[in-house]
Amino acid sequence: MTQAEYAENLEEGLANPHEYGSKMDGYSLNEMGGLVADKLRGNPVIDLACGSPNSVKRMFRLASVSGATCYKGTDINAWSNASYGVKIREFKEEMPMETYPRWEIYDKDMLTFLEGLPRTERANFLFNGIDDAIIKPDEAGWEYMIHVYGQIHKHLAIGGVVIGCGSPDDWLGRFDSHGFRRINNARTRYNSIKIYEAS
Numbered sequence: 001m002t003q004a005e006y007a008e009n010l011e012e013g014l015a016n017p018h019e020y021g022s023k024m025d026g027y028s029l030n031e032m033g034g035l036v037a038d039k040l041r042g043n044p045v046i047d048l049a050c051g052s053p054n055s056v057k058r059m060f061r062l063a064s065v066s067g068a069t070c071y072k073g074t075d076i077n078a079w080s081n082a083s084y085g086v087k088i089r090e091f092k093e094e095m096p097m098e099t100y101p102r103w104e105i106y107d108k109d110m111l112t113f114l115e116g117l118p119r120t121e122r123a124n125f126l127f128n129g130i131d132d133a134i135i136k137p138d139e140a141g142w143e144y145m146i147h148v149y150g151q152i153h154k155h156l157a158i159g160g161v162v163i164g165c166g167s168p169d170d171w172l173g174r175f176d177s178h179g180f181r182r183i184n185n186a187r188t189r190y191n192s193i194k195i196y197e198a199s
Contacts, residue, residue: 075107
């Protein structure tokens with residue numbers, strides 16, 4: 001699956017299915033989505049390795065529905081904010097709401113971005129489709145990801161979550177070995193969705 005497909009799977013898994021038919025219109029959240037919204041509401045959300053404008057559109061929409069205060073995406077390949085802005089404007093036209101989160105996209109590697117955050121900044125995190133093809137599970141990859149996990153832990157909102165969608169053995173699935181515990185039921189239709197909190 002592509003990163004945008006993982007983002008779509010995450011969004012669809014948190015939405016009420018009878019409202020999510022076209023994948024273009026507004027929707028409300030199901031029970032698992034409500035759990036996520038309780039964590040995201042009133043806090044910033046940071047989307048690590050946010051990917052394409054289509055991926056960002058879906059995750060900005062989820063942040064909006066959940067009541068997050070700010071959406072920040074970072075991706076080393078995000079060289080132009082213009083295309084992301086077009087997708088966010090499309091979302092606002094499709095799903096008019098009273099308020100939207102602020103949004104910013106950074107063209108930075110996720111570890112560089114995390115290390116540059118102010119010491120006091122806290123957020124919830126999105127982590128979609130970051131697999132072994134993106135960060136190899138060799139010595140350098142493990143060292144890099146150990147620092148990423150540590151930075152996420154440092155900047156996680158009080159009572160906050162890391163949420164994402166991925167394959168069972170990718171970097172998302174390894175959070176539970178690095179100071180996090182999974183809080184959603186693994187036996188659901190969308191079992192590739194994982195929600196972690198600090199353990």
